[in-house]
Amino acid sequence: MASSMAVKRVIILGIDGAGAFVSEADTPYIDVLLLGGAKTNHAQTVFPSNSGECWGSLLHGVTPERHESHLNIKMEQNYPIASDAPSLFQIISEAKPNSQMASFVSWKPIQTGIIEENESVYKYAAPDEELVPAIVAYIRNNPDFELLFVQLDDVDAAGHQHGYGSEEYLKAISRADKQIGEISKAILNAGMLEDSLIIVTTDHGGGGLDAFNHGSDHPKDMTIFWGCRGSGVQSEADLVGLTIMDTAAVVLSALGLPVPGNWDAKLPNGLLVKTGQR
Ligand SMILES: [Zn+2]
Numbered sequence: 227m228a229s230s231m232a233v234k235r236v237i238i239l240g241i242d243g244a245g246a247f248v249s250e251a252d253t254p255y256i257d258v259l260l261l262g263g264a265k266t267n268h269a270q271t272v273f274p275s276n277s278g279e280c281w282g283s284l285l286h287g288v289t290p291e292r293h294e295s296h297l298n299i300k301m302e303q304n305y306p307i308a309s310d311a312p313s314l315f316q317i318i319s320e321a322k323p324n325s326q327m328a329s330f331v332s333w334k335p336i337q338t339g340i341i342e343e344n345e346s347v348y349k350y351a352a353p354d355e356e357l358v359p360a361i362v363a364y365i366r367n368n369p370d371f372e373l374l375f376v377q378l379d380d381v382d383a384a385g386h387q388h389g390y391g392s393e394e395y396l397k398a399i400s401r402a403d404k405q406i407g408e409i410s411k412a413i414l415n416a417g418m419l420e421d422s423l424i425i426v427t428t429d430h431g432g433g434g435l436d437a438f439n440h441g442s443d444h445p446k447d448m449t450i451f452w453g454c455r456g457s458g459v460q461s462e463a464d465l466v467g468l469t470i471m472d473t474a475a476v477v478l479s480a481l482g483l484p485v486p487g488n489w490d491a492k493l494p495n496g497l498l499v500k501t502g503q504r
Contacts, residue, residue, distance in 0.1 A: 232482030233457050234421040237374045238473070239409060240284070241402045242277060242333060243382025243440065245431015247391055248451035251399035255407030256426055256453070263424075263455030264497060266465040271430045275440050275447040277333060280429035280470055281377065282340050285313045287474030287491035299339035307342050314477055318373055319346040321483050325372040330361050332379035354380045358405045362412040369416065372481065376409070378402050382432070390433030390446065423456035423480040425473060454497075456480065463497040 241248070246267045248256065272283045272290055282295030290296060293311045298304065305313070312320075315327050328348040329341055337349045350360055361376060384398035406426065413419055428451055434444025441447065452468055454476065475491035478484065479498055485491065 233423045233480050235372050235374070235418065236423045236425065236477045236480050237409075237413065237418075238284075238376065238425045238427070238477070239406055240281070240375070240377045241381050241399070241406075241426075241428045242377055242379045243385045243390070243430060243432055244399055244402070244428035244451060245390065245440075245446065246449040246451055247396065247431060248399060248428065250391070251396040251403070253400065253403040255403045255410060259406065259410050259424065260426060260453040260455050262461055263453055263459050264461050264463045264465060265426075265451070265453030266468060267449070267451055269427070269450045269452035269465065269468040269470065271448055271450050271470045273443050273448065275430035275434075275442065277382070277429050278335065278339060281336055283469075283471045283490075284427070284429065284473045285315070285340055285375070286311045287314070287471050287486065287489040289471070289490050292490070293340075295340040299335040302339075304338045305340060305342045309342075313341055314373060314474055315344055315347050315375075316342050317478065317486070318481065318483065319344055322372065326368060326370055327373040327375075328364055328368070328371060329375045330357050330364070331375075331377040332357055333377055336377060354378045354402070354405060358408055361409055365409070365412040365416050365418070369418075373477065377429075378405060381428075385432045385440070386438055389437045390431060390440070421457060423454060423459070423476070425452075425454045425476065427452045427470070427473060429470065458498045460496055460499055463494055465494055465497070468494055 278296030278299040279290035286293035334351040388394035432440035434447035435442040471491040
């Protein structure tokens with residue numbers, strides 16, 4: 227029998243540049259979504275704390291030196307299929323050849339620089355405001371998807387424009403929270419809340435060395451919010467030492483797939499337990 231830990235699908239809701247500031251903003255929808263789940267304000271991203279490196283590590287389960295997504299993005303080239311650090315999408319589609327997956331992003335380079343060309347993956351890029359209704363429609367029309375990745379970008383833009391931690395920036399986090407509320411409602415309406423694992427996280431913070439930027443190893447840039455909910459998630463799990471890379475291990479484990487032995491990602495101890503199966 228396959229691992230009874232498995233859920234039917236994983237949904238990753240990513241807010242670019244929100245760092246650990248999520249706890250300082252008003253986020254009622256995220257709070258409700260993660261009620262009974264596990265979360266931390268002390269997870270760590272990878273260095274340098276930039277989106278290519280960080281989303282790359284989240285989706286590939288290894289350090290930036292190993293996935294090199296940021297270099298693809300810089301050179302505007304597609305992520306190589308024959309990489310020795312394939313993304314979650316590639317690993318899942320190889321393990322489950324008929325799987326359906328999707329990546330909805332506001333920051334377009336993710337689609338080619340971080341995620342391989344893969345006919346199992348539906349890719350859509352648009353500004354946050356247009357992205358959210360498209361995600362809602364995708365959830366409604368695709369009952370059998372296995373992985374959905376979402377990246378909202380307005381929070382990071384607000385950080386660059388107004389300063390990380392500023393009032394305008396915290397308002398942008400609250401707007402992202404409301405959008406996550408819309409996506410949550412779609413998940414609930416589609417009957418997917420109980421058999422999904424949902425992760426809410428961010429790629430990096432900001433305001434460490436520069437009030438309007440990120441990329442340094444300062445704790446304000448490196449520390450991130452991370453939370454998940456779903457069948458088998460233990461709310462009292464010890465998330466000390468959690469890194470953004472570990473997200474990839476959580477995703478594969480939740481889907482009942484083995485975590486590659488050469489990954490830097492590790493499944494946090496006690497986060498997922500086997501649920502009873504008849
Ligand atoms: Zn940025």
